[in-house]
Amino acid sequence: MFGFLKKSGEGDANESRPWKDRLRAALSRSRDRLSGQLAAVFRRARIDDALLEELESALLGADCGVAATAWLLEELDARVRREAITDPSRLHGVLAELLTGLIAPLERPLETEGHKPFIIMLAGVNGSGKTTSIGKIAHYYRSQGKSVLLAAGDTFRAAARSQLMIWGERNGVTVIAQEGADPAAVVFDAVGAARARGIDIVLADTAGRLPTQLHLMEEIAKVKRVIAKAAPGGPHEVLLVLDANTGQNALAQVAAFDAALALTGLVVTKLDGTARGGVLAAIARSHPLPLRFIGVGEGIEDLRPFCAADFVEALLAPPRA
Amino acid sequence: MLDNLTARLARVVKTLRGQARLTEDNIGQALREVRVALLEADVALPVVRDFIEEVRKAALGQEVVGSLTPGQALVGVVHRELAALMGTHNAALDLATQPPAVILMAGLQGAGKTTTVAKLARMLRSRQKKKVLTVSTDVYRPAAIEQLRTVAAQAGADFFPSAAGERPSDIASGALQYAKSHYYDVLIVDTAGRLHIDQPMMEEIAELSRVLSPIETLFVVDAMQGQDAVNTARAFNEALPLTGIILTKLDGDARGGAALSVRHVTGKPLKFAGTGEKLDGLEEFHPERMASRILGMGDILGLVEEAQKSVDQDKAREFARKIKTGKGFDLSDFREQMSQMRKMGGLAAMLDKLPAQFGQMAQQAGGALEDTAVRRIEGIIDAMTPLERARPELLKASRKRRIATGAGVSVQEVNRLLNQFEQVQKVMKQFSRGGMQKMMRGMRGMLPRMH
Numbered sequence: 001m002f003g004f005l006k007k008s009g010e011g012d013a014n015e016s017r018p019w020k021d022r023l024r025a026a027l028s029r030s031r032d033r034l035s036g037q038l039a040a041v042f043r044r045a046r047i048d049d050a051l052l053e054e055l056e057s058a059l060l061g062a063d064c065g066v067a068a069t070a071w072l073l074e075e076l077d078a079r080v081r082r083e084a085i086t087d088p089s090r091l092h093g094v095l096a097e098l099l100t101g102l103i104a105p106l107e108r109p110l111e112t113e114g115h116k117p118f119i120i121m122l123a124g125v126n127g128s129g130k131t132t133s134i135g136k137i138a139h140y141y142r143s144q145g146k147s148v149l150l151a152a153g154d155t156f157r158a159a160a161r162s163q164l165m166i167w168g169e170r171n172g173v174t175v176i177a178q179e180g181a182d183p184a185a186v187v188f189d190a191v192g193a194a195r196a197r198g199i200d201i202v203l204a205d206t207a208g209r210l211p212t213q214l215h216l217m218e219e220i221a222k223v224k225r226v227i228a229k230a231a232p233g234g235p236h237e238v239l240l241v242l243d244a245n246t247g248q249n250a251l252a253q254v255a256a257f258d259a260a261l262a263l264t265g266l267v268v269t270k271l272d273g274t275a276r277g278g279v280l281a282a283i284a285r286s287h288p289l290p291l292r293f294i295g296v297g298e299g300i301e302d303l304r305p306f307c308a309a310d311f312v313e314a315l316l317a318p319p320r321a
Numbered sequence: 322m323l324d325n326l327t328a329r330l331a332r333v334v335k336t337l338r339g340q341a342r343l344t345e346d347n348i349g350q351a352l353r354e355v356r357v358a359l360l361e362a363d364v365a366l367p368v369v370r371d372f373i374e375e376v377r378k379a380a381l382g383q384e385v386v387g388s389l390t391p392g393q394a395l396v397g398v399v400h401r402e403l404a405a406l407m408g409t410h411n412a413a414l415d416l417a418t419q420p421p422a423v424i425l426m427a428g429l430q431g432a433g434k435t436t437t438v439a440k441l442a443r444m445l446r447s448r449q450k451k452k453v454l455t456v457s458t459d460v461y462r463p464a465a466i467e468q469l470r471t472v473a474a475q476a477g478a479d480f481f482p483s484a485a486g487e488r489p490s491d492i493a494s495g496a497l498q499y500a501k502s503h504y505y506d507v508l509i510v511d512t513a514g515r516l517h518i519d520q521p522m523m524e525e526i527a528e529l530s531r532v533l534s535p536i537e538t539l540f541v542v543d544a545m546q547g548q549d550a551v552n553t554a555r556a557f558n559e560a561l562p563l564t565g566i567i568l569t570k571l572d573g574d575a576r577g578g579a580a581l582s583v584r585h586v587t588g589k590p591l592k593f594a595g596t597g598e599k600l601d602g603l604e605e606f607h608p609e610r611m612a613s614r615i616l617g618m619g620d621i622l623g624l625v626e627e628a629q630k631s632v633d634q635d636k637a638r639e640f641a642r643k644i645k646t647g648k649g650f651d652l653s654d655f656r657e658q659m660s661q662m663r664k665m666g667g668l669a670a671m672l673d674k675l676p677a678q679f680g681q682m683a684q685q686a687g688g689a690l691e692d693t694a695v696r697r698i699e700g701i702i703d704a705m706t707p708l709e710r711a712r713p714e715l716l717k718a719s720r721k722r723r724i725a726t727g728a729g730v731s732v733q734e735v736n737r738l739l740n741q742f743e744q745v746q747k748v749m750k751q752f753s754r755g756g757m758q759k760m761m762r763g764m765r766g767m768l769p770r771m772h
Contacts, residue, residue: 160464
């Protein structure tokens with residue numbers, strides 16, 4: 001992790017590279033595989049069952065899941081019939097449109113105006129990248145000149161508190177933490193502190209938990225209720241942090257955390273390198289929620305608001321000559 | 322949660338049951354269902370393709386075609402092939418070397434390496450009485466080293482200190498020297514999570530491997546991982562001499578298709594399965610059970626083990642006697658059963674371990690089974706006197722009113738509980754009259770053959 005530590009010399013060059021290029025570079029592997037496969041598909045002589053089956057394999061292999069893949073193929077087939085498309089090379093454009101149309105509803109950037117402090121609570125399974133995301137989101141808002149406060153609500157995992165403190169130091173923001181405290185109590189204090197200090201944004205970390213651990217799901221629902229007590233109307237945003245490496249269980253996670261917490265948005269991490277992006281299509285199809293941020297790299301700058309068109313372009317664009 | 326491989330294969334059996342015979346023509350449709358089910362369980366596509374071919378051959382080869390119950394026969398074949406693919410035995414750790422035996426951990430970010438190090442350390446200490454040293458070479462993630470120090474202490478293992486400014490290979494050789502000069506049996510080396518396409522980081526862990534010459538190099542895989550599991554596993558397998566795989570977060574509701582993918586690509590044994598965040602949550606990996614779990618035949622053995630761990634043996638024997646005789650099952654026993662179930666990780670976890678049909682039946686059995694409801698029931702029973710618990714027929718209007726007030730519920734809820742209790746008592750009586758056998762006979766048509 002944290003490429004900016006290892007490759008400090010490259011830090012500046014990294015900063016100046018446009019986000020779109022970095023997105024494209026980060027997705028290059030999934031793109032190479034997906035667009036490489038697609039290029040082969042679209043080079044076929046005609047549109048037939050064999051072509052559709054190959055396309056199906058490419059989409060399934062990108063973690064799109066069975067339902068979203070079936071939907072994309074049906075829509076594609078309908079368009080082919082309606083517009084009497086016979087040239088496979090035209091399918092690329094059609095697929096890009098369909099995919100963009102499918103995930104465009106997820107593109108709803110987070111508005112933090114209107115509440116002060118604006119309280120953001122993060123939840124997710126173990127190892128999905130909550131604490132790291134908080135560090136990067138804090139950086140994002142700091143770079144917009146907003147004041148940020150972090151609440152170390154992960155009182156369970158060893159050293160989670162220290163991990164968040166280090167992120168606090170890096171971003172120059174206060175971290176509210178207590179040893180051996182109840183997570184709800186820590187977050188309650190943090191909200192109080194944020195109000196007293198006139199902070200713009202509070203980011204509340206929570207311990208990782210699997211949705212099957214019912215008592216932990218109850219615990220996190222309590223954290224949310226306690227926030228509402230500390231600041232009526234809060235939390236203003238409840239984010240589920242998803243690891244893009246996760247397969248179709250991502251859908252189960254979205255459903256379970258939504259049921260427990262009434263999610264208002266998603267953060268998808270680790271989309272670089274290994275990740276396939278297809279899981280976004282699966283989520284858009286089965287349980288669409290606003291995708292607030294995506295993480296495409298290990299640098300502190302590599303977590304950004306999601307843009308559907310950029311994403312599909314970066315994912316499907318043929319490798320540049 | 323139930324629209325997984327379990328439910329799908331139950332449906333496969335149903336579709337097939339309508340047909341008199343499974344033939345080369347119609348097996349394609351059945352296999353397509355299996356394919357979809359495996360994909361939904363996150364088994365990687367190339368692995369699914371190979372697997373389906375194996376099943377097709379095995380199915381056409383012999384028992385399935387022409388079988389009177391082709392659905393069962395096919396599921397049987399699928400189960401056998403699944404178990405075979407995941408390895409037919411569980412491979413223990415190999416520590417037979419001149420001490421210290423070095424174990425190197427590798428995996429993606431967030432796979433669960435550090436937690437697994439502590440679980441392994443605890444297992445080696447408590448079961449094999451080994452003297453264990455742990456060390457972290459994760460100089461990147463903030464507080465990763467501190468995390469290992471804390472969990473190693475919880476596991477009762479020693480910890481070799483390292484710092485974020487040091488080079489991982491220097492830390493490793495320092496720890497190795499220390500382990501040698503202090504006569505440790507085992508040195509477990511934690512590493513930073515890394516992407517398999519991050520060339521410098523893969524080079525770094527390859528160097529760690531050269532410095533340490535580990536006897537075990539364990540690849541830690543998140544059971545929830547998707548299609549990319551094949552590529553990750555392939556890359557780590559090429560960069561490192563992997564000796565085994567540990568599957569983590571298996572207590573979630575992911576079907577664990579990644580297990581198949583990784584095993585298929587690397588050919589390395591699946592050695593352990595991580596469940597839960599407590600340090601005793603590391604089990605030997607059982608391919609048969611995993612195949613059963615994936616196929617919805619249920620991890621009955623796992624359930625039995627779970628029960629043995631958390632159930633008071635004497636109480637269990639007494640309870641068994643009550644079931645057998647159908648006598649003396651009272652509200653105290655009812656409450657005891659409820660809290661036992663909660664101890665076993667809640668109902669959702671238990672239902673997952675049951676075969677699909679049992680699981681669905683149990684779910685239909687009603688709202689009484691939800692965990693919050695269980696706690697209310699406990700509350701109501703707690704508000705009764707011991708005499709009332711033993712003889713529920715005593716409960717008339719005024720006693721019920723008192724209990725309702727004491728438990729903070731309405732009288733209707735007390736009545737509902739008493740009704741449920743009566744139902745359970747009836748079932749108990751059926752059990753005792755050989756109803757169990759009758760039930761099993763009824764089930765046999767639905768379940769695949771058990772081997």
